Amino acid sequence: xxxxxxxxxxxxxxxxxxxxxxxxxxxxxxxxxxxxxxxxxxxxxxxxxxxxxxxxxxxxxxxxxxxxxxxxxxxxxxxxxxxxxxxxxxxxxxxxxxxxxxxxxxxxxxxxxxxxxxxxxxxxxxxxxxxxxxxxxxxxxxxxxxxxxxxxxxxxxxxxxxxxxxxxxxxxxxxxxxxxxxxxxxxxxxxxxxxxxxxxxxxxxxxxxxxxxxxxxxxxxxxxxxxxxxxxxxxxxxxx
Numbered sequence: 629x630x631x632x633x634x635x636x637x638x639x640x641x642x643x644x645x646x647x648x649x650x651x652x653x654x655x656x657x658x659x660x661x662x663x664x665x666x667x668x669x670x671x672x673x674x675x676x677x678x679x680x681x682x683x684x685x686x687x688x689x690x691x692x693x694x695x696x697x698x699x700x701x702x703x704x705x706x707x708x709x710x711x712x713x714x715x716x717x718x719x720x721x722x723x724x725x726x727x728x729x730x731x732x733x734x735x736x737x738x739x740x741x742x743x744x745x746x747x748x749x750x751x752x753x754x755x756x757x758x759x760x761x762x763x764x765x766x767x768x769x770x771x772x773x774x775x776x777x778x779x780x781x782x783x784x785x786x787x788x789x790x791x792x793x794x795x796x797x798x799x800x801x802x803x804x805x806x807x808x809x810x811x812x813x814x815x816x817x818x819x820x821x822x823x824x825x826x827x828x829x830x831x832x833x834x835x836x837x838x839x840x841x842x843x844x845x846x847x848x849x850x851x852x853x854x855x856x857x858x859x860x861x862x863x864x865x866x867x868x
Contacts, residue, residue, distance in 0.1 A: 631672055726755050728756070
């Protein structure tokens with residue numbers, strides 16, 4: 629099929645996997661799995677980086693007297709739990725899936741080995757990267773930038789909850805906020821837009837990695853992006 633992108637990395641937030649009364653929403657997991665299956669069947673090679681915010685964020689528990697390094701490792705473990713939930717959901721719809729963890733957990737995952745990850749992708753398997761970079765002080769946004777660069781992804785698709793792109797201000801709080809169709813990394817940093825952290829932005833910019841920010845509430849957006857439609861906000865090194 630005529631795909632605009634043939635190898636992508638999808639960044640999912642942990643909160644997107646939950647519902648108001650459940651740590652994991654069966655409906656969300658099923659919807660994500662079905663959409664990933666749809667684009668995998670088109671021959672697109674797919675990697676996923678998932679956050680852990682539905683379970684625990686390191687920065688949220690460090691104020692409880694827990695040392696920052698320990699708090700960050702706790703957050704990394706939360707992403708492993710989410711990765712296993714996604715793997716189970718993906719495999720339920722017939723997707724061959726591998727979890728690679730930056731923290732050794734041989735009973736439930738592979739270690740992160742880039743050459744092996746690329747081989748999995750070439751064989752049509754979905755690779756879920758868990759446990760962040762394996763180091764404290766780095767976000768899962770930075771993980772997405774790093775893994776996308778390592779595997780040679782053509783674009784990072786960054787799923788947001790309830791927001792269809794990048795705005796000049798929070799559209800939920802400011803009715804005058806305007807949506808950007810395209811941004812450069814320098815514009816994003818200069819305008820102090822809270823899309824991703826500065827480390828992730830710098831890594832994407834240095835590696836000429838484009839990011840598309842889109843609304844996860846409509847998972848068909850992923851297929852539309854693969855079709856080449858303009859969806860959400862494109863963040864790029866050069867505006868042209």
